[in-house]
Amino acid sequence: MVMFHKRSLTSAVLENPEAWQVLASAAPELENSPTLQQWSAFPVEWVLGLALGEHDSRIPTIMDRLAKIEDTTPTEPDEAAPGCRPDYEGDDVAAGSAILHLPSGAELHRMAEVVLEGPSHGNPFTDVELHSDFTQGHTTITVGGFYDGEGRYVIRFLAPTTGDWTFSTRSNARSLDGVVGSFSVAASERPGPVRVSDKFHFAHANGQPFRPVGTTAYAWTHQGDELADETLRSLAAAPFNKVRMGIFPKDFIYNSNEPLNFAWSRREEGTFDFTRFDPSYWQDLERRIQQLEGLGIQADLILFHPYDRWGFATRSAAIDERYLRYLTRRLSAFPNVWWSLANEYDLLHSKTDADWDRIAAIIAEEDHVGHLLSIHNWTYLWDYSSPWATHCSLQYGELLGKKVGQWRHRWGKPVVVDEFGYEGDLDQGWGNLTAEAVTQQFWETTLAGGYATHGETFWNPEEIIFWAKGGSLRGEAPARIRFLSEICEASPTGRIEPLPGPFDALVGGVADQYEVHYFGQHRPLFRDLVIPEGRSSRIDVIDTWAMSITAVPGEHTGKVRVDLPARPWMAIRLTTID
Template identity: 30%
Template sequence: MTSVARWDVLELPVPGPAGVLFRHASGATAYAEPFQSGDGWVVRYSPSLEGVWSYDGGSLECTPATSRGPVRRAGTTLRWADGTPYRPLTTAWFGDPQQWAAARPALAASPFNRVRLRVSDGIEEQVRDLLAADIVADIVLPTDSSVVRAAVNRLAAYRNVTWCLESADKSRELAELIAELDSSHHLISMHEATDPGPPWLTHLSVRLENLRGVSALRLAHDKPVFVDACGHEGNGTTPDTSLRPEEMLTRIWEGTVRGAYVTHGEWYVDPSSVSLVPWSDGGSRPRGVVAQRLRLLREVLDELPDGVEPIDDYRDAPTLAVPGSYYLQYLGEHQFPDRTFSLPEGEYDVDVLDVWNHSVRRTRESVAGAGTLTVRLPGTQYQAIQIRRTS
């Protein structure tokens, strides 16, 4: 019997274009539509449950997973299908297939674990390369339903995919088409949707320059919020493509510590050379400074405790916390001399993160009784404070 690991990709040759229904002993079903490959038809399927799946013409065995599976929505946050938290850090790369070979190694070596891409002839290769690098591909789909159908039939079986519809008046028809065809139940958003509230959109994909707005969006919709467009670090000719690096970096930190996921973009042009392609337009590597400086955020995200949420206790600075045991506060453009926290009695590791200069100062502090802890700061911009209880 054919066997495939849970959440891996199986390709089955089938006689024609008719959809295939897979049935699991539990009663679960999945549906996949074939696509043309060479002279024949092929169906791609990624089983979500271990055990035997049968279909008209055969059966297959799904063996234990060797991966964490696709990304799932969990309230306003995200988890891999195996339950572990997923903390995306995204960059936008809207290049052409011939630009991919150069960009691929740069992405694999970057702090990003999600990239926004456009559907093209090269999308399948891009998705596979990104799967090997453990990077999620957020695929921007046009409003043409035949393109959507073809993309979903070819790509849905890859666990590292999420779907993003281009902005249109209505999201329902296309989102439900994707849901119908996608046997892996990947996330679906519509960029700049007029109404991101309906249940067929799993999360928000917004354009937002003032990242303080994400807190209200999270509360209003009770879904994960992706700021997939907040501008580009660069020297382009528009306000959107000429952000100072400090501004790009602080937008990403501000939104992240408010519980959203903020996409990096970069748009450096060389007026004397046409060969320099801006990164987000299909360039070969990020040339700015923000991508490098996001390594610190990547490290912080990788070590965030499970269950961390934005809290409202510190109205003058966004704060993520597991109350009593973990705090991450971001101070943005403000130059506080110090910050005071209310903490239960205990020992704490206190990190002052200079986000712009990529430096960390760690001290061990004690809090006696139900007390307070004052953290002294350098009095410069772009500081974050991380407090972790050690006992």
């Protein structure tokens, strides 16, 4: 029995006579409220805040009463997960008789593939289970394999060290069981997967710092080759090194076209067969992830989202599990992958917090690399104290200079503001921010010790909008974001930490070595600074919009008045002289 809760859909409340009576009796004005109808596909507690006012004292009472009422909205019954078949191949098939193809040119931090040519009868996606144990010395790493169609089975491995590795397979299919082999992993200059580093930051496996500068193109891999290739050309010229992108296609305003292919195969009548994946879809996705790697870009893969007319995100737990295991086995050996369990998880009313914990556990079990893992909100922030969450992936649009510091203190993890709104001119408030506003959000988030993610939503008649479909970037913010990155990279550590500062400016940098004071929309004519005794500094005036740096002549000590042009978007940089 599922009771109503704060993330229940408003439509479910409106369609339930008992629940509707709770609303009507507690707040009669809701009976004619257009807000409830307009936002019926969104969480009821949030919609009540829109209709009545966020702090209306009646809302907690309404929610308490709703929590005693069963949500009778029809749901799809769960299905039993089909298990592998012990009798998939008979005793007449020799154990380990599948044709083996060893990895060629294996390198550190580069995916190695062990390929087996094996059986294709029945449904190998569900009938066959395959694992391999990769061993070097006292280290053994178990990796799951997957079926890639036409009798081809693949086990992908991202070796954490150079040298010789041996492997041995295990499978219920006799021909795939007990296959052994070895290969050597050579050294390489590849930086490897990104990890959390120094609590609030990131670095590659080889220790090279990584400062995520993200952008958003949710459904760019679902648009066909011509537009996807244009997207890659745009990214190659842009300052971004991380892209938020969905495994599933998206159904939303300005994004309603039908994709060319899907994660699952379709039956003749057009319905999806959730027991059979479509290898051609996955092969195309992998090609795009590899192309991103060639550009030095991380693929932040969104596993579920609510904008879904195909029903992919609201299937049974068994279908979800089969999808997650297949996805992770196919993609975890790519070094440039991040996992995002969901975009706006709190709009996926069919999944509870316990479901997200379960989903995260499946990913962790199957991912032999241990890629970064998080989840993204719409209204209700996730509690990132969850042990599986490596970092915070947040949607939030206001006062980021203050909020980032609070989140760092609360969760003790890197803070990535993956959505605060988009530069563009759409008719939606989230999609018509100015370039100045986007640039300011990046500067405030950065100096507060966090990381920000860009998006672009300029209208065009073909509805090719970068935030959804990719294409060409048109905005003025990316150039300013690149300039900010150069300011960060000039610090002694290549990173920015929040530093103590006055009430009316954000200060970040490296303590005692590198300070950047940012004034945002304010426009001071000058600023008085005090350089501590015994230290001298170079001082630069930075115009964050014009992307200019003007040195203040001399070496400075003690109290210094720095003249400014009395216009917004200015900053001052102090660099300690050794």
